[in-house]
Amino acid sequence: TLDRSSAASDVYKRQGQMLTSISKTDARDAVLLARYGQQQQPPCFKLPAEEHQQLAQQRMVLNQLERQHQALLNQQHALSVEPNPDSFCQQTLEDQIGSLRGGIAQLKGRMSQLVGEHYQQALRLLESIPGFGPVTAVAFLEVLSGFEGWQQQGATKAFVKFVGLAPTIHQSGSSVRGASHINRSGVPWLRQKMWLPACTIALRLKADSVFKQLYTRLRQAGKSFKEAIIAVMHKLVRIALAVLRSGNDFDSLLNLPTKENLAISL
Secondary structure, three states, rough: HHHHHHHHHHHHHHEEEEEEOOOOHEEEEEHHHHHHHHHHOOOOOOOHHHHHHHHHHHHHHHHHHHHHHHHHHHHHHHHHHOHHHOHHHHHHHHHHHHHHHHHHHHHHHHHHHHHHHHHHHHHHOOOOOOOOOHHHHHHHHHHEEEEEOOOOOOHHHHHHHHHOOOEEEEEEOOOEEEEEEOOOOOOOOOOOOOOHHHHHHHHOOOOOOOHHHHHHHHOOOOHHHHHHHHHHHHHHHHHHHHHHHHHOOOOOHHHHHHHHHHHOOO
């Protein structure tokens, strides 16, 4: 919801700039919004399913509790190195940390229960892919369930762009040659959840895995570690979508080059 509100606000702002609007009043805002709707004809908003709303709220609260938990742990460590730490302050922090740990555990349990009830088949398919554990799979399913039309084959590029993993180009004439990077829009916390799994499957899997081969090929071509891992994340998202659409578990042989596929089958 926050991501959608931010994007809508930015669109509205750009619309006003395009129309050279220099005033900001309720009446002027209504005119700009009406004109934007008339010109662009945006689709009507559809309220997400109830289970998706619950999952999004639980994830939002869980992220907040985890940040608070880490902040209190840092404060606890800072007190522990004081020459004369106050026992009352230490106990207060310990109580708060224990309370947060209990809340975090309960939220994770409710999220697992919710996903098991409504996304059991999708969860099983995702966990058949290397790198998709329970945490990453739940985060991926939350984002995917809120992206309308992902079942269509042509929606893969749109979803990759929505997640924020699509490459961008910044060039103009012969003088402007900006460095390429991902668009970083959409869902930054999902990219954070996928970073460590992508590192794991790129560095620790056996050499014949499609992810390991992609990482090795890009590194040998001169790409940086970060660029190669982002490419692995990009491929991981595409494979996840393909597996969910097909309804079949991940098969590593289907993603290998033809010669290696034949060699393994022999």
